[in-house]
Amino acid sequence: MTNSEAAKTQPIVRLEDIYKAFGVTEVLKGVSLSLMPQEVVVLVGPSGTGKSTLLRCVNLLSRPDKGRIWLEELEITAPGVNEDKVRQRVGMVFQEFNLFTHLTALENVMIGMTKVLKMDKRAAHAKALEELERVGLANRADHYPAQLSGGQKQRVAIARALGMDPHVMLFDEPTSALDPELTGEVLAVMQKLAFEGMTMMVVSHEMGFAREVADRVVFMEGGYIVEAGPPEQMFDHPQVDRTRVSQ
Amino acid sequence: MNDFLMFLQDVIPSLLKGTVITLEIAGVSLLLGVVVGLPVGLGRVYGPTWLKRVLGIYTTFFQGTPLLIQLFFVYYGLPAAGITFDRFTAAFLTLGLNSGAYQAEYLRGALQSVSEGQMTAARAIGMSKWQAIRAIILPQALRLVLPAWSNEAISMLKYTAVVYLIAVPDLMGQAKILSSKYFAPIQIYLIVAVFYLVLVGITYFVLRAVEKRAGIPGLTYSPEHGGA
Numbered sequence: 001m002t003n004s005e006a007a008k009t010q011p012i013v014r015l016e017d018i019y020k021a022f023g024v025t026e027v028l029k030g031v032s033l034s035l036m037p038q039e040v041v042v043l044v045g046p047s048g049t050g051k052s053t054l055l056r057c058v059n060l061l062s063r064p065d066k067g068r069i070w071l072e073e074l075e076i077t078a079p080g081v082n083e084d085k086v087r088q089r090v091g092m093v094f095q096e097f098n099l100f101t102h103l104t105a106l107e108n109v110m111i112g113m114t115k116v117l118k119m120d121k122r123a124a125h126a127k128a129l130e131e132l133e134r135v136g137l138a139n140r141a142d143h144y145p146a147q148l149s150g151g152q153k154q155r156v157a158i159a160r161a162l163g164m165d166p167h168v169m170l171f172d173e174p175t176s177a178l179d180p181e182l183t184g185e186v187l188a189v190m191q192k193l194a195f196e197g198m199t200m201m202v203v204s205h206e207m208g209f210a211r212e213v214a215d216r217v218v219f220m221e222g223g224y225i226v227e228a229g230p231p232e233q234m235f236d237h238p239q240v241d242r243t244r245v246s247q
Numbered sequence: 248m249n250d251f252l253m254f255l256q257d258v259i260p261s262l263l264k265g266t267v268i269t270l271e272i273a274g275v276s277l278l279l280g281v282v283v284g285l286p287v288g289l290g291r292v293y294g295p296t297w298l299k300r301v302l303g304i305y306t307t308f309f310q311g312t313p314l315l316i317q318l319f320f321v322y323y324g325l326p327a328a329g330i331t332f333d334r335f336t337a338a339f340l341t342l343g344l345n346s347g348a349y350q351a352e353y354l355r356g357a358l359q360s361v362s363e364g365q366m367t368a369a370r371a372i373g374m375s376k377w378q379a380i381r382a383i384i385l386p387q388a389l390r391l392v393l394p395a396w397s398n399e400a401i402s403m404l405k406y407t408a409v410v411y412l413i414a415v416p417d418l419m420g421q422a423k424i425l426s427s428k429y430f431a432p433i434q435i436y437l438i439v440a441v442f443y444l445v446l447v448g449i450t451y452f453v454l455r456a457v458e459k460r461a462g463i464p465g466l467t468y469s470p471e472h473g474g475a
């Protein structure tokens with residue numbers, strides 16, 4: 001399907017009029033957004049605006065109250081859709097890394113392959129090493145998360161997500177928990193991924209990254225998308241005042 | 248001095264027989280405690296509300312009443328309801344269910360101390376909740392619970408002493424018999440105390456070694472280097 005003509009014009013992710021509330025707090029108030037194959041979208045906006053919630057809707061960690069979501073040809077918000085199967089196709093990287101504490105870097109990358117994809121140990125081992133290689137950490141394969149720096153942890157987390165061969169990657173402020181001198185190595189890996197053609201949805205305050213890597217910047221505020229466009233337009237000629245301030 | 252050695256020679260065979268029984272009761276009860284405590288602890292954290300309540304009643308009952316009353320209830324009380332056990336079964340059941348309650352509570356604490364992000368990350372790569380519990384949460388919780396479990400094993404060795412009250416010839420039961428046979432309670436109980444001390448000591452060192460082997464930097468001890 002991914003190689004067919006249809007896939008070229010079909011969005012990888014399509015969000016249609018998404019609403020989400022936690023109790024009385026309305027967080028998403030009708031958000032629509034599509035990601036085309038190989039597109040990199042950077043979501044920006046003040047905190048508490050619903051960026052994380054929107055991201056979590058894409059892999060159903062959060063279920064929208066209203067609205068529909070498609071992952072390629074599949075409507076994942078339709079009743080009876082297997083959430084676990086959906087999540088195998090969507091990679092996610094968290095602000096706090098969330099590496100499995102009791103597993104080495106290599107085992108962190110392997111475990112999804114063996115337990116979820118049911119690959120055999122040897123094949124998973126080889127593939128996990130490749131993924132670590134891809135993020136430049138093959139030499140840290142046997143280290144536990146606590147023995148890695150923050151930047152290294154996040155790169156392992158990226159390798160873990162990549163190991164599942166996701167069709168799209170979600171990044172939720174992947175560098176916000178890092179010391180400034182460690183953000184570069186993570187952003188470099190993300191840039192490389194984007195260059196290789198990965199479809200990515202990134203929540204980030206890294207304006208340099210957005211400017212250089214994003215195909216589209218989406219500005220969210222108060223549960224709405226208030227402006228969206230290519231980075232040059234968003235940063236140099238913003239239509240909404242708030243976008244100007246956010247720089 | 249020679250008298251004392253002769254005396255030791257007389258009592259030690261009986262005490263060793265008692266030791267075997269003490270170890271048997273402690274071992275079987277601990278094992279039963281694991282078999283009960285593991286699912287109960289999991290149910291207390293991940294089960295539906297009604298199950299959490301029911302299991303809560305079980306743990307509260309066994310943690311909130313004296314062990315001796317539990318033992319008498321099982322051995323003398325249940326027969327009134329038509330349920331009869333021999334001494335050993337009563338001992339295994341009481342100590343096992345008692346230990347199960349404690350082990351469940353220790354496990355519950357350990358499960359809850361594993362951060363939310365571990366489950367989220369596991370679900371995000373497509374694991375089901377049960378897969379995540381088995382592959383990610385439980386292996387961490389079991390390592391975290393080991394020190395408490397070691398204490399439980401050591402306590403169990405000593406708690407087994409109550410079974411002499413339903414005439415099980417464990418170490419304590421043998422001590423009782425010998426002390427009236429030789430009219431030397433102080434000496435006997437001192438020797439028995441040493442027996443318990445040795446059992447506890449060996450258990451302690453074995454379990455510490457297990458803890459060390461199962462240890463993981465950043466989980467059970469802080470790493471020497473690295474970390475952000």
Ligand SMILES: Nc1ncnc2c1ncn2[C@@H]1O[C@H](COP(=O)(O)OP(=O)(O)O)[C@@H](O)[C@H]1O
Nearest residue numbers: 022025027045046047048049050051052053054
């Ligand atoms: N699980 C939750 N339960 C209750 N409130 C939540 C939950 N997740 C997010 N929220 C609330 O939703 C709002 C938006 O949160 P979030 O999506 O994290 O925003 P952002 O990522 O843009 O900072 C916040 O007010 C937050 O407190």
Ligand SMILES: [Mg+2]
Nearest residue numbers: 051052053173
């Ligand atoms: Mg957020």
